[in-house]
Amino acid sequence: MFDIKGFITALLRPRKSGAVSDLTTATQMMAGLADRDMTSAHRAIIKSLQELNQNGRLSSKERLRTLQYIDEKAQPLQLGLVRECLRQLDREPQLIKPQVDLLRAYWTALADGYRLVLRDYQRKPSRALQDAIPMATARALSAFAELGKWSLLQYHPVGQRVWRNLDRLYLFAEEHRFARTPMVLHVGTPAISCEDVLLRMHLLHLAQPEGLSARQIDALDQWLMRQTKLVQLDRDIKPHRQVYAINLEAHRPAHRLRRNMIAAAYRYINTQPLLEALEQTQSELEMGEVPAQLGLGEHFQRNRDEPGLQRALACWSRDQYPSRRFERNNRQQGVEILIGLNAILHNLTGGSTVASSSHRQPVELEVLQRRSVSSPRPLPTDVELMTSPDWQLEDESIRGFGIMTEQEHAVPIHMQDLVGLQRGEQLIVGVVRRISNDQKLKLGIELLATQFRQVTLQQGNRQATALYFPDNAELGLKRALVLPTGVLDDRHPCQMLAGSQHYEIELTPPTLGDHSYQCAGFRVLAKQAA
Template identity: 25%
Template structure:
């Protein structure tokens, strides 16, 4: 199977024979994929490596074989990427194997293409006319795809990846190829440039993907491919217009332009044209345009699309770049985390019983700061509600940083509504940031409400449901709010709030805070009913 695929990918010479070889390889891969998709891709990766080793003395032949191999498998590659996004969005365990399969395929092709891009200027003679721009473009596209796939899992990009992409772009720029329009995958996917593929990775990184869902990251990646024609990499410094700087000789991502950073390897990014396009998307979504009409996936809600474009337009701006509002202090403590309104209600009804003997024990925990010893109150172990144990690493006036301590049945996702019991109090928070390190999840949680208590909410028709009353906080402002399940649909009529034997007539605000696992409804009290 492997030898036959290698021979068909290497087959060529005359135009008709090349087409027959490609068609034969495509048919073979389709046949393998129908029987065993994983084995088909594993065989393709093996074939690429074997060709790279066998044909070292013939770069033209290797180049044709590599291009054929990618063209042959491209349809399946797109299917794998789409499937990976769906599985990660749903937190399916099968995403793990698919993730490594996709990365293995990308890395194999990147290695093969890079072996052809020698440092000398005789690439056209060694590869054939017009082949070098295509290989540069495909290589940078695969590196950007690989970065995007790692971002889908909230994994940090390694310094070697930044060195790799910076070095390749510098080489293309030196050869004057960076803005040559090429159709690397034929007419169906349109023309693009080496510069655009280089920029895609930079802009994805600057979008703070750790604050986006997998579907939002993948959607943004596709949108950038269609809209990066409005941007370019500047060689001359113009600080009034530019927002970011990068060094082609370094191993670092782009950073904010804060001073006159100059040098032969420095390049600058003016993101204003791209921000204008993102803000235009915000405007259209606010006017009620649906996602399909805007060439966005139908799986994405207009609310999530609006949040994504609003955020990235700020991330690409020097003046509005989202920053941490205040310093966090290290306070190692083991805490309990509850996900979703039903589970939060459960722990409010039956909170952990305080230990009569003040019994506690010490345990050693690992954090980013190193190994610490923390005391654990035994009352935490008596909690009957569904919860998971996390390490509280740091705390600020508006948020906390948590590290996964034990096995979690379902990991929190971006925009998850949850409660955290720490410092002997229960607080309501929303997941704003995620990172994965060594198989452990780190989450940044914004505290949105405190002092949660169970109440009942009765509609004018007499239907009563349990709700959570809490004191909300936003930018230092405190307000009354109700936490209700995601499926709750408010009516315009007043409701009756029952709390500690008293009844209040209340109206729910239209300014609803939508989260995954429940929503926050600010409300106002119309009147207190007589006891």
């Protein structure tokens, strides 16, 4: 097996040892590295970058030369790990945490290395480095932007260190008059400028990623890589045209523009060209254009991911910015939380008492308490349900509630996960619409039903236990069925059994769901005799 650790260590020795001069052999060995060595290779490269950053004896020229070589040759490995992490992030974020930590460690070490070169150049400008400084600045900016993006993908806050370095590097680029100079940072990537990188990070943050899935965040980021060049940072304030402002001395995300935001450190953003481009992208999606051709990535699925584009469109606009529709009331009380359809069904069928609230009509308890006949997936055990962390109800409105826990949750929580909230004898059901993971895990839940009943769906020899949500005109909730994904063929009618009542129904396309459940409307074709 090729010794990548020894190779990188040898590569980083001072030039007089002769190790750095054999780039042809090094390139061949790096290109022949097996996929199974990806993780160990990353660890070795990260360690070598860290040792390089700690080596104060290297000249700036030699440091930059070594950084550029490692950056370019490690790019295929890094992209492979990025693809694998993105593939798993929506489903198993905890399982890939070590790989994500490797990604972050690599970008941190790489960004710090370029930053050291720029610091030395500022202290003692050198003609030998002058031509390479724009590329070094853009690559440092890009590495810090990747750190910010992966914070958003994990629903963590973007740290002030990232914002501070983005601001300072951009100001350095402005000062040396290459902030808008397009550069190809790596082979096969589009030309971007330092301004593009800064804007991309701010615009991604402004799209309220705490309400998007990881795939939606990544699709939006890939789209921005192509389209950010349509937008520029203005020094002069024009309140009737601009929507956002960045304070480059505050080291924080952009804010919606106010007339008192006037200072030399402010840069202003007119998002109108970006909105027009996004509307054009949506139109082309409707006409059947392949998402990858529109810059949305190869994993973009219209039904699942287009709501993320719609949210970005609203967030970047002047008039459609999403606002709170219902007043929230502070609660601060302990509640039991059930994550997922299986956990909710287990609660209903495992002997727990589920009573209606004062607003509900009575339901048939024999139906609610009837055990599931079969399930497409194994239900969690009592132990798995009882070991969930303590949850606190923080606030609620007539259409949702916010919950929080300080303990690590054993089961990964995703956007659009089904959530049951048990408070006393009342059980209500909602869906995860917002995730924040800053020391405390906080979830924003949109209400789906305050009353429901358990039903059985049959289609030939297929059978599934489902939840029936009735209409609620007061809350604007439409009737729906929540059932496991992939059990029934929604192209054909099925039978719905609710106690003594039997119906033949036809499911409509799902309006909500993921790999474990789907929420769909239905049409009643006939009422049948029991």
